[in-house]
Every structure is written in C-alpha cells, then in structure tokens.
Amino acid sequence: MRLRSLGVALAATAALVTLPAPVTATAADTPLSQGRTATSSSAENAGTPSGNAVDGDANTRWSSAASDDQWLQVDLGATASVTRVVLNWEAAYGKDYKIQLSPDGSTWTDAKTVTGGDGGTDTLDLSGQGRYVRMQGVHRATNWGYSLWEFQVFGTAGGTAPGSCDSADAARGRPASASSVENAGTPAAAAFDGDAGTRWSSQAADPQWLRVDLGSVRDLCKVDLNWEAAYAKDFRIEASSDGQSWRTLKSVTGGTGGKASYDVSGSGRYVRVYGTARATGYGYSLWEFAVHTGTTGTPPVEGGGDLGPNVIVVDPSTPNLQQRFDQVFAQQESAQFGSGRYQFLLKPGTYNGINAQLGFYTSVSGLGLNPDDVQLNGDITVDAGWFNGNATQNFWRSAENLAIRPVSGTNRWAVAQAAPFRRIHVQGGLNLAPNGYGWASGGYIADSKVDGTVGPYSQQQWYTRDSSVGGWTNGVWNMTFTGVEGAPASNFETGPYTTLDTTPISREKPFLYLDGNEYKVRVPAKRTNARGVSWPANAGGTSLPLSQFYVVKPGATATTINAALDQGLNLLFTPGIYHIDKTIEVDRANTVVLGLGLATIIPDGGVDAMHVADVDGVRLAGFLIDAGPQNSQTLLRIGAPGSSADHAANPTTMQDVFIRIGGAGPGRATDSVVVNSDDVLIDHTWIWRADHGEGVGWETNRADYGLRVNGDDVLATGLFVEHFNKYDVYWSGERGRTIFFQNEKAYDAPNEAAITHDGIVGYAAYKVADSVNEHEAVALGSYCNYTSDPGIVQHHGFQVPVKPGVRMRNLQVISLGGMGQYRHVINDTGAPTSGTSTVPSKVTQFP
Numbered sequence: 001m002r003l004r005s006l007g008v009a010l011a012a013t014a015a016l017v018t019l020p021a022p023v024t025a026t027a028a029d030t031p032l033s034q035g036r037t038a039t040s041s042s043a044e045n046a047g048t049p050s051g052n053a054v055d056g057d058a059n060t061r062w063s064s065a066a067s068d069d070q071w072l073q074v075d076l077g078a079t080a081s082v083t084r085v086v087l088n089w090e091a092a093y094g095k096d097y098k099i100q101l102s103p104d105g106s107t108w109t110d111a112k113t114v115t116g117g118d119g120g121t122d123t124l125d126l127s128g129q130g131r132y133v134r135m136q137g138v139h140r141a142t143n144w145g146y147s148l149w150e151f152q153v154f155g156t157a158g159g160t161a162p163g164s165c166d167s168a169d170a171a172r173g174r175p176a177s178a179s180s181v182e183n184a185g186t187p188a189a190a191a192f193d194g195d196a197g198t199r200w201s202s203q204a205a206d207p208q209w210l211r212v213d214l215g216s217v218r219d220l221c222k223v224d225l226n227w228e229a230a231y232a233k234d235f236r237i238e239a240s241s242d243g244q245s246w247r248t249l250k251s252v253t254g255g256t257g258g259k260a261s262y263d264v265s266g267s268g269r270y271v272r273v274y275g276t277a278r279a280t281g282y283g284y285s286l287w288e289f290a291v292h293t294g295t296t297g298t299p300p301v302e303g304g305g306d307l308g309p310n311v312i313v314v315d316p317s318t319p320n321l322q323q324r325f326d327q328v329f330a331q332q333e334s335a336q337f338g339s340g341r342y343q344f345l346l347k348p349g350t351y352n353g354i355n356a357q358l359g360f361y362t363s364v365s366g367l368g369l370n371p372d373d374v375q376l377n378g379d380i381t382v383d384a385g386w387f388n389g390n391a392t393q394n395f396w397r398s399a400e401n402l403a404i405r406p407v408s409g410t411n412r413w414a415v416a417q418a419a420p421f422r423r424i425h426v427q428g429g430l431n432l433a434p435n436g437y438g439w440a441s442g443g444y445i446a447d448s449k450v451d452g453t454v455g456p457y458s459q460q461q462w463y464t465r466d467s468s469v470g471g472w473t474n475g476v477w478n479m480t481f482t483g484v485e486g487a488p489a490s491n492f493e494t495g496p497y498t499t500l501d502t503t504p505i506s507r508e509k510p511f512l513y514l515d516g517n518e519y520k521v522r523v524p525a526k527r528t529n530a531r532g533v534s535w536p537a538n539a540g541g542t543s544l545p546l547s548q549f550y551v552v553k554p555g556a557t558a559t560t561i562n563a564a565l566d567q568g569l570n571l572l573f574t575p576g577i578y579h580i581d582k583t584i585e586v587d588r589a590n591t592v593v594l595g596l597g598l599a600t601i602i603p604d605g606g607v608d609a610m611h612v613a614d615v616d617g618v619r620l621a622g623f624l625i626d627a628g629p630q631n632s633q634t635l636l637r638i639g640a641p642g643s644s645a646d647h648a649a650n651p652t653t654m655q656d657v658f659i660r661i662g663g664a665g666p667g668r669a670t671d672s673v674v675v676n677s678d679d680v681l682i683d684h685t686w687i688w689r690a691d692h693g694e695g696v697g698w699e700t701n702r703a704d705y706g707l708r709v710n711g712d713d714v715l716a717t718g719l720f721v722e723h724f725n726k727y728d729v730y731w732s733g734e735r736g737r738t739i740f741f742q743n744e745k746a747y748d749a750p751n752e753a754a755i756t757h758d759g760i761v762g763y764a765a766y767k768v769a770d771s772v773n774e775h776e777a778v779a780l781g782s783y784c785n786y787t788s789d790p791g792i793v794q795h796h797g798f799q800v801p802v803k804p805g806v807r808m809r810n811l812q813v814i815s816l817g818g819m820g821q822y823r824h825v826i827n828d829t830g831a832p833t834s835g836t837s838t839v840p841s842k843v844t845q846f847p
Helices: 050-054 188-192 321-332 558-566
Strands: 037-040 071-089 094-102 109-114 121-140 147-157 176-178 208-227 232-240 247-252 259-278 285-293 311-314 342-346 349-357 362-366 374-381 397-404 410-412 421-426 429-431 444-446 449-455 461-465 468-472 478-482 497-500 503-507 511-515 518-523 526-530 542-545 549-552 570-573 577-580 584-586 592-603 610-612 619-626 632-638 653-661 669-675 681-689 705-709 715-722 729-731 736-744 766-768 775-784 806-815 841-846
Touching (some): 050 071, 109 121, 121 147, 188 285, 208 247, 247 259, 259 285, 321 349, 342 349, 342 592, 362 592, 444 681, 461 736, 478 736, 478 775, 518 592, 549 592, 558 584, 610 619, 619 632, 632 653, 653 669, 669 681, 705 715, 729 736
Parallel strands (some): 311 342, 342 362, 349 374, 397 421, 410 429, 421 444, 429 449, 444 461, 461 478, 570 592, 577 592, 584 610, 610 632, 619 653, 669 705, 705 729, 715 736, 729 766
Antiparallel strands (some): 037 071, 071 121, 094 109, 094 121, 232 259, 503 526
16 A cells, blocks of 8 residues: 655755766857847847847846747857757746757757756757757746846857768668579679679569668668669668668559669668569569668767766775765655656675665666676665655665675665566565565565575565575565575465466566676576576677667657667667657667666657567666656557567567656556567566656546557566556457566546446456457456545456456455455455455455
C-alpha cells in the first residue's frame, strides 16, 4: 500500500557538485549577432527595444509584453554555421524556451530546447545553419515578460547552401553485392565500375536485389539507373545504415527501363535496388547504378563525446567524494516529482568509508566489466526517513555493477517499485526494509550475489532473478525466485514463496563500462534456463564503443535523435528531462537505447513517445516515459500492428523501462505500452498511473490500459502495473508467459458503476483475451485500495478463458485495510476477501 505524499520537500542546496564550467565568450570572440538587425514579437516599452539585446552593452536590455508566446530574433545578414548561443537574462527570464534557426525568417527549425531554466547566463552549444536565429519563449518564470540583457550568436559566417547534390558518383568502385548473378561474367561490381559496356544481371526470379556500400553514412540526393533490356517493371530504391534494416527512398511501378534518374531524400551507408516484378522473362540487368550525395545543410550527428553535466564520474582519489554523494542526496531525497536527474559512475578501484545514500532519480554504477572491479567498502543506502519510515514511495533509483562490503555487515536497500538492484556483489547481508520496519512495497534484484542473508521483513512482495543468496529470512505476500541459488523452497499454499529452479529466457541489461580509458556499452547475450549470475564468465554478448552512440543531452530534439538513429547510431540518454514533439522511431535491428540516471522522455502535443519496428534485437533499458498533458494514443509501441516476424533467436528486450501517467503534472495516454512484435522479453517494468502527486484524478490522468500484448511468445519477468482506468494488463497474444506480477487497482474509481462492464464489477488486473488458447502465468498478486468508494466489491482480480492450454498458478488478491473487496480471485473461483486485516485470498492452480 502506498499512502499519499506528505508534500514535504527539502530545500535544495545552493551548490550541488562541482562540474566543468560552461564555455563562455571572450572579449576577442565577437558575436555574429552584435549590431545586427533584431526584431521581436513585442517590446515592453520604448526603452526596451529588441536592438538592445544585440548592441554589446550589458546595461541595456530588451523586454517583451507579459505573455508566454514571445520571441526575439536576429538577422545575421547571411547564412552562418551556428555553434553557440549565449543568453544573459535579466530577472524576468524564460523557464522554457527554444533556440530556432531559419534560412528565410519564416521557416524555423528547433536547434535547442531548454526546460526548467534558472535564469542568469545560459550558454548553449548547438550545431546548425541559418541566417536568422530566434529565442522562442514557451513559459515565463515570472509574471513579467521575457527580458534579455544580451542575446549573442557565435559561429562561422557563411555556410553550405542547403539542398546541393554532388554530380560525382559516390558508388563508383565501391564494394557491391547482389542476391544472385546470372553467371560469372555479370557480377555485381560491373554495375559500379563506370563502364557502360559491362553489366550485372541476376537469375530469372522475383525478388532480386543489387546493393552498394558507400563506406559511411551519407546524405543521399539522387540515384541514376541504366537498365539493360532485362529491366525492372516494379522496384524500390532503399537505403540502410547497417545493411539489415532498410528504408524505402523511392517506389517505382510500371518502369520502362533505359536510363532514369530519381531524386531521393535520406541518408544511409548502403543503397540498393530491390526488384519485385521483372518486365521480361529474364532476370534483372543494370549497365550502371550511380548514387549521388550532397548536404541538407545540417551536418551528420556525431557519435561519442562527453557524458553531459549530470553524470558524475569519480575514482578512489576524487576529493570530497562523500560530500558529493551527500549534496546530491540532500537535493533528491524527497524530490519525488522533481526535475533533477543524476548518475554516479565509479571507475574501477577500491573506495573506503563511503555511504552513498540514493534519493529519487539517482543511480550509482560501477565502470568495471565485472562487479568486483569496483570495490566499495561502505554502503549504498536507501531508507525512508523523508517519509516517516514508510518506504512505499521510494521509487525511481538504481544501483548496478559493483561490489559492496557494508560497514555494519548488512546493507539497507528499502525501496519500492522502479528501483532495480542489478549485477551487485554484496559481501554481507541485505536488508530490504526501512529503519523501524515500516511499510515497504518493492522490488527487484537480478544477476546479483548476496553472500549473507537477505531480510525482506516488511516488504510486501519481491522478485529475484538469476542470482545467488546466502539465505532469505521471510516474506509477506509474494516473494518470487527464478534461477536463484540459495532461494527458499516454494510454499505458496501456506506461505509467500514461489520458486522456479531456472529462468526460461533472460538477457541482462546493457551497461556502460571502461575498457582502459575508452567507454563502451556491454550488450549481454541471451540465456536460456539460466541459474545464478552471468559474471564473471560474461559468455557471449558484444561490446559497442561509445562512438557508435549518440550521447543525448538535455536540450536535444526529437529531430536530432531520429537523425542519429537514421545514421545507424545507438542512443545513450544522459540524465535529464527530454520534451519531444515527434515520435522517436527505432527502426534498425539491434539498436541499443540506454538511459542513465532515470532519463525521462515526455511527449508533447499528443505524439507517441517511442515506436520500435518489428526487427530483431532492439535493447530498451534504463529510462522513464512520462505522459504529457495532451493524450497520447500509445506511449511505447514495440512492433507495428500486425507484426509477425520470428525473433526467437534474438528478441527485443525492455528492461528497467518505466511508464508514468500523472504525478509530476497532468498526463494522459490511452495505452501505455503495446507489444505487437513476437518473442519480446519484458524484464522489470513499472507501468504506473499515478495515485498521488499533481495532475491526479479519475479523468485528469486518464489512462485506460497499462500493458497490451498482441504479439506471440512474449515473456514478462518482474511485471509491475498499477491503477489503470480499465485493464491493467490485457494479453491477446498466444503462448504468453508471466513470472511475477504486482498490481493495485485504481484507488480513485468513483463508484462501482464507473468500472462495471459486461455485467462485471471491476476490470480484472490481468486479463487474457477469450481468443487465446495457450498462456501461462505464475506468482500474480492484485490489491485493492478503493479510497474514493470503499464499498466497491470487485468481481475478481484475474480473468482468463477456461481452456486446457491456459494455466495460471499461485494467484492472490488482497484488500488493503478493507478499502474495497474482491468477490473472487480468478473468474468465479477463489474465496472473497473480507475485513481490514489484509489477509490474502489465494488460488494455487487454475483451472
């Protein structure tokens, strides 16, 4: 049970940590904007005109009328490559604003988005071209307008005109391959040799393809084809960053052969012609295949680089390290819905006498390849002093990939949901309860070794996977173990334990580490029937250099993020809050999207936050999606509707990806997570419609469904889904499996009428569609706490079709303090709950 927040917040410390100072302009670095023509949406009065912000005088200023939608722009006189903008705010500053570029003063592109600005001097690094540069206000920080002492634009005068297309053939002499060749005299390379007397030709079948490797990702603007008599009637010109996932640049139907040129727009390293219908009885044959590249005026997104301002990298010699941890904790301890996001990264070595207390949105991780590479002789502590000893709201924090030798012999990790404990070696015991043994509602451990005993004490439920423990003292309602050495034996009929000897399919979360002085991301391999930790063997898997990642930092736009993905880069979200106005489109197989410090994505304007294509091996891990105030149809979609490809050998995984609707402010989404692809592995998620915080109410943060699974052969391990207006989980795919499920029904259902459907009172927490023939689930719990109408009697917690292939085990429902009741556990089976004593009603097997 979680109680509503007490609304207590600690004052932020004046200085958080010592970070590198921002780059500032020097006297010799004259802004391109100085003395140029400036205009604005308004001026407060005649004494604060727009020109004052570009006059080089820090004692004069521009100020606007007192409304949010105000702007200031400067005409640089000619196209320039802009690298930095410096804003020197007067007291009336912009809390949220954008820096925009334009070639003509009418068509604008977002170059940088700032949220939660704090005034003073903002120095913003960016990359783009334009003649006009604009500050577009979104939200003011005060009741006044916007006011700038100086608005300075830096960069290089001149620039490449957008849209230029090189006449040279970028494909000439480059490596080529094809689906087939007619004979040894018509190889793929013959279409790229610049000789119109040689040709490639394929076998006489559909489909066939011919492709070229340009050597690196390039902007593509035109393709020339010179067909021999055996030409394609229907074909596509496609591009790819990796040679596996292809995007269509041009579709042609009813082609007539001969020479043809096609203007295209996009980028890729590989370009191919994919023939779907031949015009003759022969194969496909091309004399020449030319590719032209150019520039769109926007340089390619670069991979690698620094990790941004909110990542704190330390080593054993770092001075005042305890103070750094303490400063972040003082800010984050009670900041449940605050904007701070922080990641501590500990380089390999031994750290003595450290107690790293973790508050909200704070993560600590070792940078070794193995946990024992980072030895912390001290503690990583989560307690609940901020909430009077109640740990049921200790959300959104994490620890990963290091060894702890606790000072007292036992480390305290009193967390609730969305607080993973991964790849940790505890050289002692682990206490999962807060000081004083108040309420607690966790939790998740994976790939960890605890030499001593784990004591859950007051923890209501917990899931532990592929680990080893020296012992386990007790449990309250639902303690579940899969692949855990030293786990207690199952006793669900009379106790809290469900224990499976192995985990059927698992794949550990990607993590950042140091290989010498080079950052890399380790991408672990899939394991089947796993038991115990994956390290130090680390069998299989790959390591990706940071140069293959776009390091996403606060202010990045969805346009840039998608451009990076199109170039074949992976994504590393550094700690921060990211407002996006377009859906992030993950289309390439094996893409890694990894977050640090609970990086948070907020979709604006009702867009979906992220779509993943129906491709192999995408890895989503370590970030939070927070619904925006305008309703999104789906916050996270894995696979397009109707997806059917087989990914059993290389499934897409979703790990420590958390969803929130409301709490930090109004949020709405019809569906939170929809899985359409087959074989997806969901390993630890908390999908939460807020029951407390800001923007909370039955219709205020409306969200009908938590998780909808349409794909086949999907496995969920560690599934936490709570408080949705309709079904928390709705499973339509075949052969789905769930191991451990924790749920609370929506506290704020106004009455039984509001949740009655098909003659049934209450939507099941976990619903398997009537059409499903095979489904398995074990260790599921649903709790009700109907605070708006304690008289509600929910018909059941779980609803499934009664078929031989649908097997449910170890189910329970609980009334929290008598605030509503359950009539049955599953369908019409199971005793009702009653009274206020929170005694579970259980069904050990159904049917």
